[in-house]
Amino acid sequence: MAAHTRTAFLDSGEQTLTLKKFSLSVLEGPDKGAHAAFSARSAQIGSSPDADFVLDDPAVSRFHACITVDESGYRLLDRGSKNGTWTSGIRVNDVFLEPSMTFRLGASVLRFDLTAEDVDIHFSGRTRLTNLIGQSLEMRRIFALIERVAPTDATVLVTGESGTGKELIAEAIHKNSRRKDKPFIVFDCSAVPRDLIGSELFGHVKGAFTGATGTRKGAFEQADGGTLFLDELGELELDLQPQLLRVLEKREVKPVGGNQTLKVDVRIIAATNRNLIHEVREGNFREDLYYRFDVVRIALPPLRERAEDIPVLVGHFLEQITQQTGRQGLNISYKTMEKLKQHRWPGNVRELRNFVERAALLAEDNRIETRYLNLQPRQPEPQEAHPAASTDFAQLAADEEIPFKEAKNRLVEEFEVTYWKKLLQRTDGNVSKAARIAGVHRKSLEYILKKLDISREDV
Numbered sequence: 001m002a003a004h005t006r007t008a009f010l011d012s013g014e015q016t017l018t019l020k021k022f023s024l025s026v027l028e029g030p031d032k033g034a035h036a037a038f039s040a041r042s043a044q045i046g047s048s049p050d051a052d053f054v055l056d057d058p059a060v061s062r063f064h065a066c067i068t069v070d071e072s073g074y075r076l077l078d079r080g081s082k083n084g085t086w087t088s089g090i091r092v093n094d095v096f097l098e099p100s101m102t103f104r105l106g107a108s109v110l111r112f113d114l115t116a117e118d119v120d121i122h123f124s125g126r127t128r129l130t131n132l133i134g135q136s137l138e139m140r141r142i143f144a145l146i147e148r149v150a151p152t153d154a155t156v157l158v159t160g161e162s163g164t165g166k167e168l169i170a171e172a173i174h175k176n177s178r179r180k181d182k183p184f185i186v187f188d189c190s191a192v193p194r195d196l197i198g199s200e201l202f203g204h205v206k207g208a209f210t211g212a213t214g215t216r217k218g219a220f221e222q223a224d225g226g227t228l229f230l231d232e233l234g235e236l237e238l239d240l241q242p243q244l245l246r247v248l249e250k251r252e253v254k255p256v257g258g259n260q261t262l263k264v265d266v267r268i269i270a271a272t273n274r275n276l277i278h279e280v281r282e283g284n285f286r287e288d289l290y291y292r293f294d295v296v297r298i299a300l301p302p303l304r305e306r307a308e309d310i311p312v313l314v315g316h317f318l319e320q321i322t323q324q325t326g327r328q329g330l331n332i333s334y335k336t337m338e339k340l341k342q343h344r345w346p347g348n349v350r351e352l353r354n355f356v357e358r359a360a361l362l363a364e365d366n367r368i369e370t371r372y373l374n375l376q377p378r379q380p381e382p383q384e385a386h387p388a389a390s391t392d393f394a395q396l397a398a399d400e401e402i403p404f405k406e407a408k409n410r411l412v413e414e415f416e417v418t419y420w421k422k423l424l425q426r427t428d429g430n431v432s433k434a435a436r437i438a439g440v441h442r443k444s445l446e447y448i449l450k451k452l453d454i455s456r457e458d459v
Contacts, residue, residue: 014144017041017121017137019069020114029108030056039119041141042068042305045105046079047450050275058455059083059106066305067097067112070137074112076103079304080344122148130172132165133316136306142169142298149296150176155248157233157293158271160300163348166271169298170229179267182226187219190235197240202247204256220253220264227267233293234274234285241286248292268293303348307341313349314340317356318368330360332368339370417452420445424454 023037024045036053043052048062055064061081068075074097078085085092087103095103097112104110124143127135134140149156150173158166167186174184192200203218219228230236236244247253248268252261270293279285303310314337318330345351359368420434427433435445449455 014122014124014147017069017071017123019119019121021117021119022067022069022074023113023115024053024067025111025113026055027102027109027111029106031108037115038067039117041070041121041138042066042301044079045110047453049278049450055105055108057106057108060108062450062453064105065103068138068305072096074114076112077305081105127312130175131168132172133312134306134309135312136308138301138306139309142300145296145298146172146176149173151178153267155267155293155295156269157276157295157297158269158300159297160271160273161302161348162273163350164300164302165349166273166300167229167231169300170227170269170271173269174227174229174267177227177267179226183223184227184229185219185223186229186231188231190232194237197237198243199256202243202253202255203258205258215255218253218255220247220266221262223266224264225266227269230268230270232272233270234272234276234279236285238284238286241289245286245289245292248289303345303352304343310341310352311337313352314356314368317353318360321357321360325360327360327366329366330363330368331366336368336370343370413452416448417454420449420452420454 019041021037021039022043023035024043026032026034034055038052040052044063044066045051045053045055045060046063046065047055047057047060051063059082061079061083063079064081065076065078065085068077076085076087076092076095076097078093083106085103085105087095087101092103099114100111102109102111121141122144123137123140124147126140126143127133129143129146132139132143132146134143146169156170156173158169160166170186171184174180187201189197198204199216199218201218201220203216203221205215247264250261251265252263254261276285276290276294280287280290314332318332322328322330340352347354356368363369423434423437424431427437431445431449438445440448
């Protein structure tokens with residue numbers, strides 16, 4: 001069932017996709033009777049608390065499948081699940097849905113329906129916006145949102161996995177705003193030592209602490225008149241959050257060791273790959289601060305959910321490599337491109353760029369080949385982990401030029417999977433006992449296990 005598209009007469013070439021709200025109902029499984037309606041263009045289904053439709057089914061993967069809509073209609077996409085997505089007894093990866101159609105995920109059977117209510121989704125006629133590139137409907141929807149919000153001073157929260165391009169979103173907003181000729185300052189909340197964050201954000205006066213030999217402007221002062229991009233917001237320590245809240249409310253900063261406050265005119269954009277609502281519930285993030293940031297939210301989808309963008313991204317990266325190296329005639333076959341579109345890209349656009357650069361440098365006869373994907377580091381199974389594993393991974397990550405934060409996140413997740421699986425094996429799958437040994441709340445451990453896609457069957 002195709003959605004209806006109409007063109008709006010706007011200078012930006014914005015268009016509107018009119019679609020019916022869709023609903024999901026659980027007919028069989030642990031969540032039988034559950035029902036929800038969706039007005040967004042897509043909905044993630046899985047056992048993760050971060051999914052849009054959460055199933056408490058041990059046979060369902062964290063992000064098992066998703067429903068998305070474009071000009072062609074409503075599509076059900078499997079997201080590389082363990083147990084597959086099934087309809088009419090056939091395992092499917094990508095299938096169009098019709099009203100009253102049912103499908104199975106794990107032990108759960110769901111029914112898809114359309115409601116009577118229409119929803120308009122705006123998307124740009126552009127496929128490029130500043131440094132952003134994408135021809136998928138989802139990216140063009142984001143372009144339209146940026147075009148609308150950039151001229152304002154509204155605070156923006158950008159969410160998405162590592163490597164999706166959250167900083168590029170912030171840059172695009174800044175460069176399309178009235179502040180474009182003023183500073184664009186990036187502050188990474190995860191990269192500054194805890195005891196220096198206050199000084200780095202708000203500045204300090206001479207003698208404020210040992211080593212403070214002079215007065216220094218913080219990130220807010222440096223960005224005065226322009227835009228401050230707070231990356232990895234979810235990493236900000238709880239005791240520093242009240243200071244940030246005061247700055248957002250009063251638009252003034254007080255340097256460390258100083259007695260006077262300074263007025264600042266700064267537009268704030270923040271980014272995180274964490275679920276801040278969950279962090280609020282866990283007591284790790286202030287609720288009032290969360291709502292200060294969550295004025296306009298831009299959710300960047302992972303690359304695996306917008307495979308139609310891969311050809312234009314690959315072409316863009318090849319153009320850059322040609323300009324940088326002078327190497328001409330690099331090409332990629334249709335078959336190879338299809339393989340790239342099927343790849344999971346856990347490192348998202350950053351991983352794709354690294355692959356294209358590596359494949360271009362090593363290409364024989366100017367052909368880009370997918371065999372260079374095998375150079376990406378793989379996580380060993382937990383039972384194969386050994387004391388030297390972290391050293392081996394660190395060496396491989398450095399050799400492959402994987403960004404520090406991405407390599408650290410992968411290694412931490414590898415450690416967490418190994419730790420919790422072994423602890424659950426020791427406790428015969430007793431979650432309460434494992435939580436007591438680890439010194440965490442049972443509810444927190446349940447969330448961790450869902451996040452890591454670990455079930456009792458795994459141990």
